[in-house]
Amino acid sequence: MQKPAVTLMVKAARAAGNVLLRHMYKLDALNVVEKDRMDFASEVDELAEKEIIKEFRRSTPDYAILGEESGSLKSKVGNSRFTWVIDPLDGTSNYLRGIPHFCVSIGLVENGEPIHGVIFDPLRNELFTASRGSGTTLNDKRVRVADRKDLEGAMVLTGFPPRERSRASAQLKCVDTLLNEIEDIRRTGSAALDLAYVACGRADAYFEAGVKPWDIAAGALMVREAGGTVTDFRGRGTGPMDARGVAGRPLLAGNLKVANLLQQRIVNTGYASSFD
Numbered sequence: 001m002q003k004p005a006v007t008l009m010v011k012a013a014r015a016a017g018n019v020l021l022r023h024m025y026k027l028d029a030l031n032v033v034e035k036d037r038m039d040f041a042s043e044v045d046e047l048a049e050k051e052i053i054k055e056f057r058r059s060t061p062d063y064a065i066l067g068e069e070s071g072s073l074k075s076k077v078g079n080s081r082f083t084w085v086i087d088p089l090d091g092t093s094n095y096l097r098g099i100p101h102f103c104v105s106i107g108l109v110e111n112g113e114p115i116h117g118v119i120f121d122p123l124r125n126e127l128f129t130a131s132r133g134s135g136t137t138l139n140d141k142r143v144r145v146a147d148r149k150d151l152e153g154a155m156v157l158t159g160f161p162p163r164e165r166s167r168a169s170a171q172l173k174c175v176d177t178l179l180n181e182i183e184d185i186r187r188t189g190s191a192a193l194d195l196a197y198v199a200c201g202r203a204d205a206y207f208e209a210g211v212k213p214w215d216i217a218a219g220a221l222m223v224r225e226a227g228g229t230v231t232d233f234r235g236r237g238t239g240p241m242d243a244r245g246v247a248g249r250p251l252l253a254g255n256l257k258v259a260n261l262l263q264q265r266i267v268n269t270g271y272a273s274s275f276d
Helices: 004-023 043-059 092-097 162-178 191-199 213-225 256-268
Strands: 032-036 039-042 064-067 071-073 082-090 103-110 113-121 126-131 135-138 141-143 155-158 184-186 205-211 229-231 249-254
Touching: 004 043, 004 082, 004 103, 004 113, 004 126, 043 064, 043 082, 043 103, 064 213, 082 092, 082 191, 082 213, 103 191, 103 213, 113 191, 113 213, 126 191, 126 213, 135 213, 155 162, 155 191, 162 205, 162 256, 191 205, 191 213, 191 249, 205 256, 213 229, 213 249, 229 256, 249 256
Parallel strands: 064 082, 155 184, 155 205
Antiparallel strands: 032 039, 064 071, 082 103, 103 113, 113 126, 126 135, 135 141, 205 249, 229 249
16 A cells, blocks of 8 residues: 555656646747756756646645755755655656656665655556555565676666766776677666666666756666665765765666676776766
8 A cells, every 4th residue: 555655756756757748749839048067958858847846735735845856855844854855757858759668766865865766657557656664566466676696787877967078988998898798788877767777676776976866866866765776876876865965976787696796897997086
């Protein structure tokens, strides 16, 4: 049975998903802005986020909100131990190009740690949910990370975000090494869905740098609740996922054995040291 917070999050995520679906066939008419070099947002991102915030402001006015588009919004009583962490459209570049791979990601964070997460893929009508101590589900069925024992045959997901291009050579060296062991690498364009796919066993591991709380708060919880591990490239904790941790960070996720081996490759190739 869903926790009350998750029920609220699902309602908000579905409302945002409906906004995305309504606008996806009129992309040429959208107003698009470049937030940073090769980092885009559209009026759809803003409209979807407004739907989510409206739902949360009505039901939880005492909670803070951290959104990709709106930034950090205080609760009505000042600082709150609880923060809604929102990405109304994870995979904006895919969406704007008509590539059918994007989602809504919502996490509820308590003192920097995710306690509930929802990721909704409106095109596939796939709903991933997780609550701390209660496991991860996909469309109400419990899921687990893959049980692969080593990197041989592994499917690994990654990303090449624009804000991390200065480290692209180090990352590509790591990728080159990995391709001698694993089956393949995928770059899907949605960090949230990458983590959800690791949580349900569709992929064996994920690593990416420059991710922010709204990219990963829900998905990181899902991987952990599905029996996996989430760390930085050195095996350390991921840091707070609220307004205190808005800087980009490196992230690695998978089952314990594959994640440990992947971390070794990231360290041994020198990619991890580019963040020291």
